[in-house]
Amino acid sequence: MAIRTGSAGRRAIIVGGSLGGLFAALLLRRVGWQAEIYERVGAELSGRGAGIVTHAELFDALERAGIERGRAEIGVAVAGRRVLARDGSILAERALPQVLTAWGHLYTLLRRALPDSCYHRARGLVRVEEGPEAVTAHFADGSTARGDLLIGADGIGSAVRAQFAAEAAPLYAGYVAWRGLVEEADLSGETRAALCDHFCFALPPGEQILGYPVAGAGDATVPGRRRFNFVWYRPAAPETGLRTLLTDLDGVTHPLSIPPNRIRPEVTAAMRRDARRLLAPAFAEVVERTAQPFLQAIQDLETPRMVLGRRAVILGDAAFVARPHVGMGVTKAAGDARALAEALDAHPHDLAAALGQFERARLAPGRAVVRRARELGAFMQAQLLTPRERALAERHRAPEAVMAETAVATWLAA
Numbered sequence: 001m002a003i004r005t006g007s008a009g010r011r012a013i014i015v016g017g018s019l020g021g022l023f024a025a026l027l028l029r030r031v032g033w034q035a036e037i038y039e040r041v042g043a044e045l046s047g048r049g050a051g052i053v054t055h056a057e058l059f060d061a062l063e064r065a066g067i068e069r070g071r072a073e074i075g076v077a078v079a080g081r082r083v084l085a086r087d088g089s090i091l092a093e094r095a096l097p098q099v100l101t102a103w104g105h106l107y108t109l110l111r112r113a114l115p116d117s118c119y120h121r122a123r124g125l126v127r128v129e130e131g132p133e134a135v136t137a138h139f140a141d142g143s144t145a146r147g148d149l150l151i152g153a154d155g156i157g158s159a160v161r162a163q164f165a166a167e168a169a170p171l172y173a174g175y176v177a178w179r180g181l182v183e184e185a186d187l188s189g190e191t192r193a194a195l196c197d198h199f200c201f202a203l204p205p206g207e208q209i210l211g212y213p214v215a216g217a218g219d220a221t222v223p224g225r226r227r228f229n230f231v232w233y234r235p236a237a238p239e240t241g242l243r244t245l246l247t248d249l250d251g252v253t254h255p256l257s258i259p260p261n262r263i264r265p266e267v268t269a270a271m272r273r274d275a276r277r278l279l280a281p282a283f284a285e286v287v288e289r290t291a292q293p294f295l296q297a298i299q300d301l302e303t304p305r306m307v308l309g310r311r312a313v314i315l316g317d318a319a320f321v322a323r324p325h326v327g328m329g330v331t332k333a334a335g336d337a338r339a340l341a342e343a344l345d346a347h348p349h350d351l352a353a354a355l356g357q358f359e360r361a362r363l364a365p366g367r368a369v370v371r372r373a374r375e376l377g378a379f380m381q382a383q384l385l386t387p388r389e390r391a392l393a394e395r396h397r398a399p400e401a402v403m404a405e406t407a408v409a410t411w412l413a414a
Contacts, residue, residue: 006044012146015125016154020333022110022317024151025342026065028331042122050179051214051229053327053407055100061334067109070394075101076213081199083399084280092399099317125159127242135311150312156301158318166309170299175380177298178232178271180290185224194282196228201402204278230286233380260294298323302370307355320366325376327407329370
């Protein structure tokens with residue numbers, strides 16, 4: 001995407017400095033907008049997150065944002081997938097080339113492409129004020145930012161969405177994901193051979209764990225210096241299991257997330273014991289040797305609209321949150337940012353027309369990703385109310401279906 005100047009002087013305020021916000025800033029700057037990010041957290045975000053599955057749409061957005069890197073520089077390539085039995089034997093294998101990356105690596109690539117002067121930390125949004133000629137963001141430190149457009153890229157707990165569309169709230173899906181990264185060098189030779197060159201799964205009764213290699217320290221992608229990322233889905237009833245998991249060291253129960261360093265040691269110890277009891281030995285070793293696993297309550301979020309008011313929009317996880325089974329959260333945010341930039345470029349003098357084009361382009365894909373993620377996660381549901389839900393649950397307990405359909409995008413063209 002060539003840099004254009006037709007919108008020179010127009011200014012976008014982007015609330016949220018994670019991947020969606022960075023994509024929005026870089027892509028809008030490519031079509032001539034001034035774009036600045038206002039991030040709530042005061043510290044650098046580069047150490048956060050875990051693994052990311054890539055798709056063609058993500059690579060296209062990276063190229064359009066000016067990140068001209070080969071796929072080998074973006075992540076680790078695997079040739080296929082495998083499912084391990086409880087005893088460690090291989091239940092099934094499937095050829096499926098894919099590139100896996102890490103949140104921190106992708107964040108670093110995007111962040112380096114944006115001038116430091118355009119990224120403002122420790123700016124927690126308090127409210128948005130719209131006027132006929134501009135929109136103003138008011139922050140907790142008393143500062144303000146004024147622009148032509150405000151973009152809420154502030155995630156599932158979006159303050160922008162809360163002001164304009166409070167009726168759109170996350171819904172707990174009935175299960176959690178334990179996640180973590182372990183250094184490949186810390187794993188035994190047997191475990192590395194079993195897991196570290198594949199996208200791998202194991203299917204304990206009523207649960208699922210998956211994992212794959214990602215770049216290690218210094219963005220290293222050579223064997224032995226990479227990391228292995230895992231995600232373990234486990235049921236947790238809201239008033240019993242989930243409450244126990246989210247009660248911290250001081251006895252405070254968090255609503256739907258908990259800082260990793262506040263997880264009680266006995267909760268982590270019980271999870272590791274279950275890993276030894278339920279998982280293939282290689283996966284159990286990965287869980288055992290992950291220094292600081294973290295916990296994610298799985299939620300769905302759908303918003304009825306992405307254009308909020310006359311000069312505000314939301315994108316990425318601020319608008320739609322799909323369960324991780326589709327592996328498309330970052331790709332979806334990048335696609336939203338690209339569609340917004342294209343719409344603004346197509347209508348440089350008509351903001352209402354641009355925002356209408358953006359919303360028409362992205363509401364349907366957002367809904368489709370959430371729906372598909374629910375289908376893939378049906379096997380984890382405590383209550384399956386319809387015959388279709390029960391059929392989906394049975395399908396996605398089968399190794400072949402798990403390998404063929406988890407974190408792939410072929411269904412979008414169906």
